[in-house]
Structure formats: C-alpha cells, structure tokens
Amino acid sequence: MVKDSGAAAGAGGLRLLNQPKPAAIEATPEGEPKSVVVHGRFQPVRAILDSWRIDDEWWREEIARRYFAIELQNGRTLTIYHDLVGGGWFMQGYEGPRESRSIVRQERSLRGK
Amino acid sequence: MNVACLLVPDFLVALARREHPELGGRPVVVGGAPEEHAAVTACSAEAAAAGVTVGSNLRRALALCPGAVFLPVQEGYARSEAELIAELVRERSPMVEVVSPGHVHFEVRGLPRMMGLSDEEFLAQLYESIATRARLPIRLGAADAVFVAHVAAVSEEREGRREKGETSNDELRTTVGRNLRAKAEDLPQFAIRNSQFPTLVPAGQEREFLAGAPVDVLPVDPVMHLRLRLFGLEWLGQVAEIPLSAMQAQFGADGTRARALARGEDHSRIIPQREEVTITEEIDLPAPAASSEPLVVGTEALLQRALAHNDVRGQTVRRVDWWLGLESGEQVGRRVVFREPTSDPRRMLFVLRNKIERIELSAAAVGLGLTLSGLCSEYAHQANLWQLGPRRQRELEEAIEQLNARAGDPQVYRIVEVQPWSRIPERQLALVAFGS
Numbered sequence: 001m002v003k004d005s006g007a008a009a010g011a012g013g014l015r016l017l018n019q020p021k022p023a024a025i026e027a028t029p030e031g032e033p034k035s036v037v038v039h040g041r042f043q044p045v046r047a048i049l050d051s052w053r054i055d056d057e058w059w060r061e062e063i064a065r066r067y068f069a070i071e072l073q074n075g076r077t078l079t080i081y082h083d084l085v086g087g088g089w090f091m092q093g094y095e096g097p098r099e100s101r102s103i104v105r106q107e108r109s110l111r112g113k
Numbered sequence: 114m115n116v117a118c119l120l121v122p123d124f125l126v127a128l129a130r131r132e133h134p135e136l137g138g139r140p141v142v143v144g145g146a147p148e149e150h151a152a153v154t155a156c157s158a159e160a161a162a163a164g165v166t167v168g169s170n171l172r173r174a175l176a177l178c179p180g181a182v183f184l185p186v187q188e189g190y191a192r193s194e195a196e197l198i199a200e201l202v203r204e205r206s207p208m209v210e211v212v213s214p215g216h217v218h219f220e221v222r223g224l225p226r227m228m229g230l231s232d233e234e235f236l237a238q239l240y241e242s243i244a245t246r247a248r249l250p251i252r253l254g255a256a257d258a259v260f261v262a263h264v265a266a267v268s269e270e271r272e273g274r275r276e277k278g279e280t281s282n283d284e285l286r287t288t289v290g291r292n293l294r295a296k297a298e299d300l301p302q303f304a305i306r307n308s309q310f311p312t313l314v315p316a317g318q319e320r321e322f323l324a325g326a327p328v329d330v331l332p333v334d335p336v337m338h339l340r341l342r343l344f345g346l347e348w349l350g351q352v353a354e355i356p357l358s359a360m361q362a363q364f365g366a367d368g369t370r371a372r373a374l375a376r377g378e379d380h381s382r383i384i385p386q387r388e389e390v391t392i393t394e395e396i397d398l399p400a401p402a403a404s405s406e407p408l409v410v411g412t413e414a415l416l417q418r419a420l421a422h423n424d425v426r427g428q429t430v431r432r433v434d435w436w437l438g439l440e441s442g443e444q445v446g447r448r449v450v451f452r453e454p455t456s457d458p459r460r461m462l463f464v465l466r467n468k469i470e471r472i473e474l475s476a477a478a479v480g481l482g483l484t485l486s487g488l489c490s491e492y493a494h495q496a497n498l499w500q501l502g503p504r505r506q507r508e509l510e511e512a513i514e515q516l517n518a519r520a521g522d523p524q525v526y527r528i529v530e531v532q533p534w535s536r537i538p539e540r541q542l543a544l545v546a547f548g549s
Contacts, residue, residue, distance in 0.1 A: 015544040017528060054536050063537060092538055 020090035023080055033068055033080060033089070043072040054081075114232045114313060115222040116383060117255040118266040119202060119243065124215030125155035127249050128194055129184050140165075140181040147175035147183050154186050198251075201243050208385045215249075218259055220383050236311040253311035258379035261319045264326045264349075265312040319377030324350030331371050337364060341371075349375040391486040394419045401440055401477035405470045408437065411481045412465055416458045419485050429454035431487030435465055437472075438480030445472060454489050513547055523547070 024037035032051075035042045050069035057063050064084035071077050079092050121127050125143040130136045140160035145151040153174050156165045163178035174181065195214035203209050206219040225235035232255070240253045254265025314322045326349045328341045340363075346352050352360075352375040360368035373379070394415045402408055412435065419425065431454045436446035447468045455461060516524045523546035531543045 014546075015526065016539055017542040017544050018539045020539060056536055 018092055020081070020092055023089045023091040025080060025082075025089035027082070027089070031066070031082060033070055036070070036072060036078065036080065036091075038072070038076070043074060043076075045070045046073050046075075047071045049077065114225070114236075114255050114316075115220065115257045116259050116262045117206075117219055117221045117236070117239070117253060117311075118259070118262040119198070119217050119219070120252045120254075120263075120266045121198065121215035121247075121249050122252060123155055123157055124195070124213075125186065125191055126157045127215070128187075128191060130157075131248055136182055140178050141184060142171070142174050142178065142181045143184050143186055144171050144174075145183065145185050147171045156181075194247075198243070198247055198249075201246055205239060205242075208383045210383045210385055218263065218383055221255060232313055236313055240311045254314070255311060256314035256319060256322075257316050258319065258377065259381045259383065260332070260374050260379040261314050261323065261377060264323060264330050265314050267330055268312060268326055320353060323375055323377055324348060324353065328352060328371075331374060333364075333367050333371055337367055337371070340364070389486060390424050390488050391484050392419045392422045392425055393482065393484040395480065395482035397480050398478060401479050403474060403477045405466075405472070408469050408478060408481060409462070409466050412469065412483065413458070413462050415481065415483050416461055416465075419483065420456065420458055425456070425485060425488060428488040428490065429456045430461070430485045431489060432485070433461060433465065434484040434486065435468070436482050437474070437478045438482070439474065439476040440479050441476040443475065445474070445478075447472070450487075454487070510548055517546075 025033050026035045026042065028034050032048060033045050035044045037043075048068055048070050050067075052067050054063065054065045054067065062085055065081040066084060067079065067081040069077065069079050080089060081092065082089055126141045129141055129143065138159070139157075140163060141157040142153055142160050142165060143155040144153045149171055151171055153165060153167050153169050153171060155167060156174070160174070160178050160181050163181070165174045165178050165181070171183065175183070191214055195211070198215060199209060199211050199217055202217050202219050206221060206224065208220040210218045212218055221235070225232050228235060230238065236253060236255055240251065243253075244251050252266045254262045254268070256262040256265055328346055328349060329338050330349070331338065331341075331352075341347075341352065344363075346355070352372055355372060357369065357372060360372045362368075364371065396411055396415060398407065398411060400407075402411075420430075431451055433449045433451075434446060435449065436444055438444055447465075449461075449464050449468060451461075451464065513525045525547040526544035527547050528542050529545050530541065532540045533542075535541050
C-alpha cells in the first residue's frame with residue numbers, strides 16, 4: 001500500500017475502494033447468514049469465522065452494521081454485513097480493519113460486563 | 114517383493130580389505146594416521162569391539178586399540194567404487210536410491226516375473242552377480258517395504274557373522290545393535306533367515322520378522338535409541354506392542370513413525386537420484402596456440418555449440434568446466450561456478466575470458482574443451498516495479514499514459530489512505546489514478 005503523499009487527488013481520478021455491494025443472503029432466525037448467492041447460485045455457509053458490530057455517526061446519519069467473516073462450502077471467505085438501520089445485506093471484499101474490530105470487541109465485552 | 118536393500122557393511126574397511134587381504138580379521142581404522150588431528154571415518158568390527166567409534170579422535174582410537182591398522186581415507190577411490198556398485202544395481206533395476214556409499218535401495222517389483230524366475234532365484238542371482246563383480250562382502254535383503262528390506266539386509270549381516278563364526282558374541286553386539294546390553298545368545302531369532310543367500314521377507318510376515326530386530330535399526334535420532342532402551346525396549350517387537358498414545362506422548366512424531374515401522378507399516382518409496390545432464394564439447398585447435406586470443410575464440414565457438422544442444426534448451430547453466438590439452442600431453446583446467454545460473458553465452462564467455470587470460474601455459478595448446486553442468490530451470494528475477502531508478506519510472510509513467518489514452522479512462526490506480534482512522538471500511542481507502 002502506498003502512503004498518502006498529501007497531494008490533492010484529481011476529482012476525476014478518485015474512486016472509493018471497498019464500496020458495499022448488495023448481496024443476496026439467506027439468514028437464520030437469529031440473524032446469522034446461512035447461505036450466500038455467488039454467481040447466481042446459493043452457496044451454503046460452512047463456518048462463521050468472525051462477527052463484529054459497528055455503531056457510528058448516530059449524531060447524523062446513523063450507521064449500525066453487524067459484520068460476519070464467513071467461509072463458504074467451497075472454501076472461499078467473504079466479509080458481509082447486515083445493515084441494521086436500513087435493512088438488507090451487503091458484501092465488502094475488504095476485511096475490516098483489525099484495530100477497529102478489536103476495539104469493537106473490547107467495547108462489546110465491556111458492555112457485556 | 115517390491116524393494117531390495119544392498120549393503121556393504123563397513124564399506125571403507127571392506128574396500129581396504131579387498132585391496133589388502135592380509136587385513137582380514139585385524140582391527141582396521143580409516144581416517145588417517147593416529148598422529149593426525151582427524152576423526153575416525155570408519156572402523157572394522159574388531160576395532161569397534163575395542164571401543165573405537167566413528168567420529169572419535171584418531172589418537173583415542175590408537176589408545177583404545179593399539180594393534181589397529183590405521184589407513185587414510187581415499188575419498189575419490191571410495192566414491193568411484195560406491196558409484197560402481199550403484200551402477201551394477203542400475204543395470205538390473207529401473208529405480209535405485211543411493212542411501213550412502215555402499216548402501217543402495219532399489220525397486221525389484223515385477224523383475225523376477227519378467228525374467229521368468231522365482232523371487233528367491235532372482236535374489237540369489239542378483240547377489241552372486243554383484244558380489245562377484247564388486248568383490249566385496251555384500252548383504253542383500255528384500256521385502257515389500259523399504260524399511261523391512263533394509264532390516265533384512267542388516268539382520269543378515271548379523272546372522273551371517275554369527276554363523277560363520279567371524280566374530281565373537283561381543284563383536285556381534287557392535288555390528289548391528291551397537292551398545293546393546295543383551296548378549297548375543299539372548300537375541301530373538303529372526304522369523305526368516307538364510308545367511309548364505311539374501312534374506313527375503315515374504316508379504317504378510319513383516320511384523321513377525323521385524324519383532325526380533327533391535328531398536329537401533331530404526332531410522333531415528335540415536336538419542337531416541339538410547340531412550341527406548343532406557344524404557345526397556347530393546348526389540349522392535351516390544352515397540353510394536355506399545356500403545357500409540359504412549360509412543361506419541363514420549364517421542365512425538367518420531368514415536369508414531371517408529372511404532373508404525375516396528376509394525377511393518379512403511380509407505381516410503383524409493384527416491385531415485387536424478388541423472389545429471391552434462392554437455393561436453395571439444396575441439397582440436399587448427400594450430401598450436403600460445404596466446405589467449407585463439408583460446409577465447411575457440412571457447413566462444415564451443416559455448417555456442419554446447420548451448421545449441423537440445424538438453425540445454427530452456428535451461429540455465431550453473432557450472433562450466435573448461436580445459437586445455439597441451440602439446441606436452443598435460444591438461445590445464447578451470448572450473449567456473451556462476452553466482453546465478455545463466456544461459457547467456459556472452460556472460461559465460463566474460464567470466465571464462467578472465468580465467469583464460471590469466472593462465473600461463475607451459476606449452477602450446479592443441480585442444481580445447483568444456484563441459485556444462487548443473488543445469489537448472491530458467492532463472493527469473495522478480496524486479497521491484499517502483500524502485501528501478503528515474504529512467505525506469507519515466508518509462509513506466511509513459512506506458513501508463515499511453516494505456517489511459519487508449520482506453521480513455523484511468524486504467525492504473527494506487528491505493529491511498531483517506532480516513533485510516535474510520536471504522537467504516539469504505540471510508541478508509543480510495544483509489545487514485547496513477548500519476549494524478
């Protein structure tokens with residue numbers, strides 16, 4: 001990864017990375033993904049490798065997401081989230097930042113206490 | 114019968130005794146003169162019985178066995194003799210693995226049937242033929258699995274010595290099971306034994322056969338041999354009876370393997386040596402040459418010829434042996450080992466030229482030759498795309514500009530951090546058109 005040089009990016013050349021893409025997910029009553037549509041076919045979820053939650057920006061346009069790192073039956077791993085505000089499932093090819101995840105987990109565990 | 118093991122016990126000693134039959138029965142130590150600061154490379158059973166061990170100091174060997182005959186190591190001779198034995202086996206088997214000098218494992222699956230012989234007849238013929246040509250005391254064992262065949266060859270060594278009365282009981286302990294505490298009389302009998310001819314272990318009788326072999330035949334660290342004996346496990350039969358969990362707990366993966374081998378469960382295969390491809394080219398010089406220039410020209414021609422050979426196509430060369438035949442009958446040679454394998458004749462010549470120009474000839478050269486060896490796959494360098502200097506960077510930028518111009522949109526991007534602190538993944542990074 002290249003460090004930000006500080007140079008102003010040309011507006012025409014800027015593209016956001018890791019934009020959420022809508023995903024077709026079949027979920028369990030508990031809200032966990034059961035199978036995912038990949039290339040038009042349902043692929044069963046073999047394992048949920050990780051799960052974390054992001055709650056942010058409640059002071060303007062609230063963001064509340066429940067993320068899942070999953071492994072499909074064919075061995076492929078995906079990061080998906082359930083939008084808890086607007087509903088719907090989304091896919092993000094990028095793995096969430098480790099630091100943020102650990103912070104979220106710490107927050108969760110503190111909340112749990 | 115799938116695999117056979119051929120072994121010349123105490124190979125270096127056997128070679129010495131072949132050349133000097135008067136050494137038979139006398140303690141022999143190979144490694145050098147006792148006053149040399151060197152280690153014992155090999156020793157005869159008689160010397161081992163006196164306490165001499167491979168790797169120990171020669172002076173200590175003299176102290177332990179004053180009557181021993183000390184011989185120098187003739188590495189080149191031993192290597193060529195070992196290769197000769199391997200070659201004799203290769204004439205009979207398609208897959209031969211040289212374990213150590215004078216010790217080979219080889220495939221015999223289907224060979225007796227192909228020759229219209231029984232397994233026993235095939236082995237007996239093989240034994241006779243190799244023993245006659247090598248004129249060495251060879252041992253031969255055969256079985257379905259590599260380890261069992263190996264133990265068959267080793268066990269034959271022990272039984273053979275015992276029956277021929279060549280060694281005492283104490284010496285016997287040092288041949289196969291060094292440092293064994295058991296007396297030779299206490300050794301369990303091997304299930305199938307034939308000391309005069311090679312040992313064949315029939316399929317299905319492996320475990321029974323192995324039960325009587327000492328734990329020292331296991332291909333594990335000597336420390337494990339010692340530990341097994343401290344546990345009172347002297348024989349493979351005892352190891353085979355130990356529960357897997359106990360072996361794993363004490364010895365880890367080695368324990369699992371040792372137990373499997375002791376039970377005759379061996380799935381290892383023969384790993385044959387890859388035959389090294391070498392390419393040799395020679396020329397007679399049109400006129401005797403005393404200066405370096407014609408030698409360089411001749412070398413260049415030889416390199417071109419050698420590199421055009423089919424075997425070297427798509428390969429790189431690691432080593433070049435170059436030599437000159439002089440009018441006096443002498444030969445002058447140089448070996449060049451490239452730091453990185455190459456297939457570029459100019460680079461080879463550049464290195465060789467330096468060597469050639471430094472040679473001082475005692476007579477005019479009449480012949481010239483070279484051998485390419487150490488052939489390996491084409492060597493590729495993974496260069497760093499971004500740190501190749503300003504010139505390369507400019508070329509790269511121009512190429513990207515051209516690509517963008519052709520497509521109309523930016524085609525190459527770089528990742529930049531936008532809000533690395535954000536917890537929202539899509540806000541952390543962005544793609545920026547390269548060069549913008």
